[in-house]
Amino acid sequence: xxxxxxxxxxxxxxxxxxxxxxxxxxxxxxxxxxxxxxxxxxxxxxxxxxxxxxxxxxxxxxxxxxxxxxxxxxxxxxxxxxxxxxxxxxxxxxxxxxxxxxxxxxxxxxxxxxxxxxxxxxxxxxxxxxxxxxxxxxxxxxxxxxxxxxxxxxxxxxxxxxxxxxxxxxxxxxxxxxxxxxxxxxxxxxxxxxxxxxxxxxxxxxxxxxxxxxxxxxxxxxxxxxxxxxxxxxxxxxxxxxxxxxxxxxxxxxxxxxxxxxxxxxxxxxxxxxxxxxxxxxxxxxxxxxxxxxxxxxxxxxxxxxxxxxxxxxxxxxxxxxxxxxxxxxxxxxxxxxxxxxxxxxxxxxxxxxxxxxxxxxxxxxxxxxxxxxxxxxxxxxxxxxxxxxxxxxxxxxxx
Amino acid sequence: xxxxxxxxxxxxxxxxxxxxxxxxxxxxxxxxxxxxxxxxxxxxxxxxxxxxxxxxxxxxxxxxxxxxxxxxxxxxxxxxxxxxxxxxxxxxxxxxxxxxxxxxxxxxxxxxxxxxxxxxxxxxxxxxxxxxxxxxxxxxxxxxxxxxxxxxxxxxxxxxxxxxxxxxxxxxxxxxxxxxxxxxxxxxxxxxxxxxxxxxxxxxxxxxxxxxxxxxxxxxxxxxxxxxxxxxxxxxxxxxxxxxxxxxxxxxxxxxxxxxxxxxxxxxxxxxxxxxxxxxxxxxxxxxxxxxxxxxxxxxxxxxxxxxxxxxxxxxxxxxxxxxxxxxxxxxxxxxxxxxxxxxxxxxxxxxxxxxxxxxxxxxxxxxxxxxxxxxxxxxxxxxxxxxxxxxx
Numbered sequence: 001x002x003x004x005x006x007x008x009x010x011x012x013x014x015x016x017x018x019x020x021x022x023x024x025x026x027x028x029x030x031x032x033x034x035x036x037x038x039x040x041x042x043x044x045x046x047x048x049x050x051x052x053x054x055x056x057x058x059x060x061x062x063x064x065x066x067x068x069x070x071x072x073x074x075x076x077x078x079x080x081x082x083x084x085x086x087x088x089x090x091x092x093x094x095x096x097x098x099x100x101x102x103x104x105x106x107x108x109x110x111x112x113x114x115x116x117x118x119x120x121x122x123x124x125x126x127x128x129x130x131x132x133x134x135x136x137x138x139x140x141x142x143x144x145x146x147x148x149x150x151x152x153x154x155x156x157x158x159x160x161x162x163x164x165x166x167x168x169x170x171x172x173x174x175x176x177x178x179x180x181x182x183x184x185x186x187x188x189x190x191x192x193x194x195x196x197x198x199x200x201x202x203x204x205x206x207x208x209x210x211x212x213x214x215x216x217x218x219x220x221x222x223x224x225x226x227x228x229x230x231x232x233x234x235x236x237x238x239x240x241x242x243x244x245x246x247x248x249x250x251x252x253x254x255x256x257x258x259x260x261x262x263x264x265x266x267x268x269x270x271x272x273x274x275x276x277x278x279x280x281x282x283x284x285x286x287x288x289x290x291x292x293x294x295x296x297x298x299x300x301x302x303x304x305x306x307x308x309x310x311x312x313x314x315x316x317x318x319x320x321x322x323x324x325x326x327x328x329x330x331x332x333x334x335x336x337x338x339x340x341x342x343x344x345x346x347x348x349x350x351x352x353x354x355x356x357x358x359x360x361x362x363x364x365x366x367x368x369x370x371x372x373x374x375x376x377x378x379x380x381x382x383x384x385x386x387x388x389x390x391x392x393x394x395x396x397x398x399x400x
Numbered sequence: 401x402x403x404x405x406x407x408x409x410x411x412x413x414x415x416x417x418x419x420x421x422x423x424x425x426x427x428x429x430x431x432x433x434x435x436x437x438x439x440x441x442x443x444x445x446x447x448x449x450x451x452x453x454x455x456x457x458x459x460x461x462x463x464x465x466x467x468x469x470x471x472x473x474x475x476x477x478x479x480x481x482x483x484x485x486x487x488x489x490x491x492x493x494x495x496x497x498x499x500x501x502x503x504x505x506x507x508x509x510x511x512x513x514x515x516x517x518x519x520x521x522x523x524x525x526x527x528x529x530x531x532x533x534x535x536x537x538x539x540x541x542x543x544x545x546x547x548x549x550x551x552x553x554x555x556x557x558x559x560x561x562x563x564x565x566x567x568x569x570x571x572x573x574x575x576x577x578x579x580x581x582x583x584x585x586x587x588x589x590x591x592x593x594x595x596x597x598x599x600x601x602x603x604x605x606x607x608x609x610x611x612x613x614x615x616x617x618x619x620x621x622x623x624x625x626x627x628x629x630x631x632x633x634x635x636x637x638x639x640x641x642x643x644x645x646x647x648x649x650x651x652x653x654x655x656x657x658x659x660x661x662x663x664x665x666x667x668x669x670x671x672x673x674x675x676x677x678x679x680x681x682x683x684x685x686x687x688x689x690x691x692x693x694x695x696x697x698x699x700x701x702x703x704x705x706x707x708x709x710x711x712x713x714x715x716x717x718x719x720x721x722x723x724x725x726x727x728x729x730x731x732x733x734x735x736x737x738x739x740x741x742x743x744x745x746x747x748x749x750x751x752x753x754x755x756x757x758x759x760x761x762x763x764x765x766x767x768x769x770x771x772x773x774x775x776x777x778x779x780x781x782x783x784x785x786x787x788x789x790x791x792x793x
Binding site for chain 1: 401402403404405406409410413431481482485486651652655656659660661662663664667676682683685686687689690691692693694695696697698700701703704708719722723754755757776779780782783786787788789790791792
């Protein structure tokens with residue numbers, strides 16, 4: 001056992017920290033929220049530093065790092081509230097493209113992700129949830145390809161995207177899911193931004209008779225659903241790391257405030273009604289980070305990680321919500337003025353809980369994986385009792 | 401980063417498993433004794449602990465010159481977690497508080513008299529710190545020790561002295577300088593319990609744990625049995641507590657209870673549906689398994705930190721203790737709710753769920769957030785050490 005950071009983790013931590021210090025100050029974040037929703041300078045430097053290929057295999061021009069390596073890069077982005085398409089493009093889309101059968105168009109797209117093209121997943125549909133059975137958008141076969149009709153919502157970084165990975169069904173609403181690579185400049189594709197609680201760059205896509213070539217279906221004779229699930233199940237580990245970083249910084253800001261702000265002639269941080277809940281926040285953040293690392297470590301070692309990744313996402317995002325809720329309370333009246341920074345964290349933390357799987361999906365999926373399947377809910381634990389012991393302890397007394 | 405234990409550690413655990421298989425029996429191991437399972441309070445359990453001593457597992461972290469093995473602290477953690485998981489007695493006060501403090505601060509005579517007995521499991525100790533008016537504010541203790549010739553006279557009362565009804569020796573803190581600031585007037589002593597002037601009065605608790613009130617009426621102890629310097633006792637106590645905190649609260653019993661609860665929901669139904677298929681139950685279990693893994697990892701953080709630094713992992717230990725004990729109580733409550741209504745019946749009753757474990761766990765975990773420093777004391781430690789917040793008013 002060794003919980004020290006690896007060289008890769010430290011290097012990525014340092015790199016992202018330095019980039020964010022310069023290009024993702026709170027002023028950048030505020031400006032992004034008012035304008036494009038993107039920290040443009042940061043994004044440009046993430047591309048030029050090669051971070052866009054952080055987990056992309058080396059054969060496609062990336063660094064080929066593991067999710068565990070990338071955890072620190074994501075904590076840092078969370079700390080600075082970095083708003084870039086990195087997660088959507090370089091993590092989720094890169095993992096989807098790495099999971100489908102290799103082809104020219106797929107390989108080309110992976111390489112483009114590394115060099116800075118933005119590819120965003122388009123998945124959710126109006127008035128529906130995260131369940132893949134809710135995906136109804138139809139791709140009808142045509143003579144030389146497919147024709148798409150329907151609507152996608154909550155698509156990240158819509159205005160910046162060069163391409164979308166669109167989840168759709170072939171011909172009928174009940175057929176298998178397939179993944180289509182769709183150019184954002186396609187005729188018939190209407191793109192709109194939608195304003196939201198966290199001021200991010202999401203939007204919706206309206207497909208009206210959008211014709212795409214046959215090679216755009218990147219899951220031919222393949223199960224698009226499992227590719228999608230697999231990519232998401234891995235990606236959420238880094239989403240969880242972002243949430244833990246966000247929570248970490250929100251707590252720091254709040255602790256500083258509690259040391260400086262005086263009422264009743266003393267810093268409010270000396271009141272246990274203030275300090276004790278902040279301690280609970282500190283403990284939860286430390287736990288969340290460690291759970292995130294463990295999930296990533298399990299994934300990297302080919303161990304059962306699917307439930308642990310969801311547990312990490314669920315716990316970490318819940319923690320970010322709890323921390324920011326407490327942060328607002330400690331900041332009192334000032335906290336909900338636009339002038340104070342803490343409200344930026346508060347809004348983003350909640351929005352994280354309803355994106356990249358929501359609380360409901362995470363909790364019900366964990367239950368399904370662990371209680372109906374045999375996914376692990378713990379890392380290697382030599383102290384676990386064996387099943388015979390547990391069975392003996394769990395019976396109901398039959399004594400009459 | 402590496403989340404599995406090393407080959408060496410796993411080999412040691414295999415040996416412990418083997419030992420438990422060969423030497424464990426129902427009268428020694430019983431998880432349902434909950435918190436008191438750790439005590440060597442019967443002749444059978446003392447015999448079991450002697451065998452552990454014969455393995456060389458007592459004093460694992462002590463220096464070789466005192467009969468120890470000079471190994472890393474993690475081995476004591478590994479051993480105790482294994483023993484706790486099966487409800488066997490654990491290495492405790494003797495090897496920990498008493499032994500380690502004697503090694504650092506005791507006279508050669510005291511070391512000579514006590515260390516071999518500890519390492520051979522020939523002696524049991526009771527710890528006397530708490531008093532009616534000195535709980536979380538331990539330094540407020542008032543039991544008096546006054547000079548009398550070559551020794552000291554003790555007068556006063558201790559409370560919550562677990563083990564006093566079967567232990568031979570008392571590790572006793574007393575006020576020796578009533579005029580000094582409260583932290584600087586306390587001295588540690590070793591006092592034989594079976595002597596005139598000492599009365600041990602049982603103080604039963606709802607968890608079935610017998611703790612005791614101990615009255616000392618003009619008890620005489622020779623100065624040879626003073627531990628370390630006069631008036632520095634409180635410093636020694638804090639130091640030892642810091643070192644021991646992460647081995648004091650074993651985690652494996654919490655996980656066993658949760659595994660037991662999950663197994664119960666797989667094998668029992670309600671309203672014609674297996675409990676494990678019921679959404680309400682699933683949501684509760686999902687939250688519990690997540691918090692359980694977080695607690696386990698906070699424990700590993702603590703061990704990892706202890707392995708790498710000479711300083712005890714003060715904040716990490718407090719975080720682990722705080723989080724895992726609150727979990728233990730919520731889990732107990734969930735066991736009561738999920739296996740309701742038969743959960744209210746005690747062990748050996750007809751038709752009782754999990755042979756009464758929900759009720760026994762519910763009654764016994766109440767002490768977890770109080771003993772060894774209340775949750776509030778842990779939060780104060782973390783607020784100061786980790787968050788750098790001002791001392792509370």
